[in-house]
Amino acid sequence: MAADKRTDEELFNDVFTPKTESVVDSSAVQASSSENVQLIQDVVPQVSLEESGVVEAPSQKARAFAGGLTFQFADELEAFAVSLLNDNVSYEEAKAEINKK
Numbered sequence: 553m554a555a556d557k558r559t560d561e562e563l564f565n566d567v568f569t570p571k572t573e574s575v576v577d578s579s580a581v582q583a584s585s586s587e588n589v590q591l592i593q594d595v596v597p598q599v600s601l602e603e604s605g606v607v608e609a610p611s612q613k614a615r616a617f618a619g620g621l622t623f624q625f626a627d628e629l630e631a632f633a634v635s636l637l638n639d640n641v642s643y644e645e646a647k648a649e650i651n652k653k
Contacts, residue, residue: 612653627651 556563618626631647638646 615653 615626618630622629627647627650631643631650634646634650635641635643
């Protein structure tokens, strides 16, 4: 089979040719975007986070930092420490509680 000798312009001219010769005005794009935002706001119900039961979770930055320092072994170390300090909690229970966070 012979190689196609056409240039990129010849091959893809119809794909990249705009359907209109007009120039897109940035103000028209901005107005269209504003209309889209208004349309979405009208269609999607406004729900507050408090009403839906969503609460802000405490930051996990310290846990993430400790996990990085210990090659993701910090959860196990924390569960071990909790199980040593609290006689009523086993290692498995402490680990399961930590994994929920």
